[in-house]
Amino acid sequence: MTLRMNSEARAIYNAIRGEIAKRLVLAGSREFLERFEPTNDRDEILKRRSYFRENLPRADPALKELIAKVKPIRFRRDFLHDRILIVDPNEVENAERLGLCEVSTRPEDGEGYAIVLSTVGYGIDVELNPAQIAPELYVMPLWENLETLRALSRIAELTGRESVAPRILEALRELEPVMKKRELLENLEEIVTAKEKELNEKVSEKLERFSLTLSGRELLNFLGELKSGNYEAIFRHFGEIESEILDLINEAERELGEKFGLPFELFSREELYPISVPPEKVEALREELEKELKVELYLKSREVLEKIRPLLQKLRGEISAVYELDFLRAVREFTEGFTFPEIAESGIAFLNGRHLFIENPQPVSYVVGKKPEEFSVPKADFIRDERVVILTGANSGGKTSLLELTTQITLLAHMGLPVPAEKAWVEPLDEIFFFRRKRSVYGAGTFETALRSFVRALKGSGRKLILIDEFEAITEPGAAVKIIGELLKVAHEKGFHVVIVSHLGEDLKKELPFARVDGIEAKGLDENLNLIVDRQPVFGRLGRSTPELIVERLARKARGAEKEIYERVLRKFREN
Secondary structure, three states, X not given: OEOXXXXXXXXXXXXXXXXXXOOOOOHHHHHHHHOOOOEXXXXXXHHHHHHHHHHHXXXXXXXXXXXXXXXXXXXXXXXXXXXXXXXXXXXXXXXXXXXXXXXXXXXXXXXXXXXXXXOOOOOEEOOOOHXXXXXXXXXXXXXXXXXXXXXXXXXXXXXXXXXXXXHHHHXXXXXXXXXXXXXXXXXXXXXXXXXXXXXXXXXXXXXXXXXXXXXXXXXXXXXXXXXXXXXXXXXXXXXXXXHHHHHHHHHHHHHHHHHHOOOOOOOOOOOOOOOOOOHHXXXXXXXXXXXXXXXXXXXXXXXHHHHHHHHHHHHHHHHHHHHHHHHHHHHHHXXXXXXXXXXXXXXXXXXXXXXXXXXXXXXXXXXXXXXXXXXXXOOOOOOOEEOEEEEEEOOOOOHHHHHHHHHHHHHXXXXXXXXXXXXXXXXXXXXXXXXXOOOOOOOHHHHHHHHHHHHHHHOOOOOEEEEEEOHHHHOOHHHHHHHHHHHHHHHHHHOOEEEEEOOXXXXXXXXXXXXXXXXXXXXXXXOOOOEEEXXXXXXXXXXXXXXXXXXXXXXXXXXXXXXXXXXXXXXXXXXX
């Protein structure tokens, strides 16, 4: 079952999840993150912990770039308009249900289609299954994702896993010639234009050389014959160059034919210079090439699919495994330096815990509930099983941050993940409540809302951790002692674990002999009169208040009458 959280606790969980999510490189990996929402099931927590212990070391951060190249391979189920399927009348319904292409029972309907398939011995023989009718729908998505397949192959090699990607890549190499033709066809106009330009340059060069070889006398004779209408002489002069130009045209068409795998006549012979290609011929050539290419791609795809079809299911599993690997890599990156917590009998404890969202935090050790034997912290020997703790001390000393850290460690443990501490012990809980002090104007409505929330947290039974940040700030101090005192008595009677931040520690201790009072102390002032705060709570002792040190700082800075007043107030603090 899922660990129940109130909104503030869930906000901390969402922040943790967000930190892991932003380290993912594949959108599909989020599915794995959603599987690890905090649970209250002890066995599930142990199972998850074993899973992460075993798999995190394998999630090498160096795999990130390869993982980023893996994209989902989606096999489309499109309707192909370039083919028709001729079937027996009793097969029409099943054929149409496939929804892959036009279906007919009449062979003559195949006229005009690039690909004619048939189950009755007309055209290309097929069976009524998608792999034979439309193999391109399986093969082309693989061809379009060659980078993904190469990445899968390399990831498997680096992680020592088996992979079907190399075998699929090997089979897809058979498509290279037809895909090369497809690429050429896409650039048909540019290729023809370039060849046309090349031909005209060669013809121009030949004509120039021809004109330079005529002597002055030959040129005069040629002009005389032209004037007298002796065209046979003209043909005699130009026959040789015309033959050379036609040879150039034939050679160019032969080269293009070899490139496209189809012989054709493209350039005009009616006007030898400048040489040109009629646009209608280019369009007719495109249609013919497209038809040939579709048939060739169909036949080659069918051959390739026969080899790789048994591997496709394994390929899907391989991609899913990369999503999992991406998730594990993100978790490893986020939890670098963390340790797996132990399952505790009662409460939460940690040594040298580090707040997740504070830069360079001071490590803090803390315990609420039963103290583990290995919890070796100075002046903590007297701690036994105090389930209710009152946390006191200096303003801005880290009390709220300690509540947040306790929540972070508790949630990570319930996710089955390592926690940011040297050691940690966490009891599997049913519910966790974190009541953060609201930075707003307080009034009767705020007090009522907060009180209702606290009472809801206390109702029922089960294993609960309740963290409260300065409840007294929303009501009068006298009333706060009475209200908090009774609420904590209820929590104690029900066996709940509670940490409450309060400046009323001394008064509450009188009301609650079962509660432990800890203090985060401001130790004094440095040479620049700035507060020196040790964020590690002192167990069993009220924290020295910040106001006293602020008064001391002002007294040391003041002069004359003001200094006397500050010192009088300071003496009052020290008398108490």
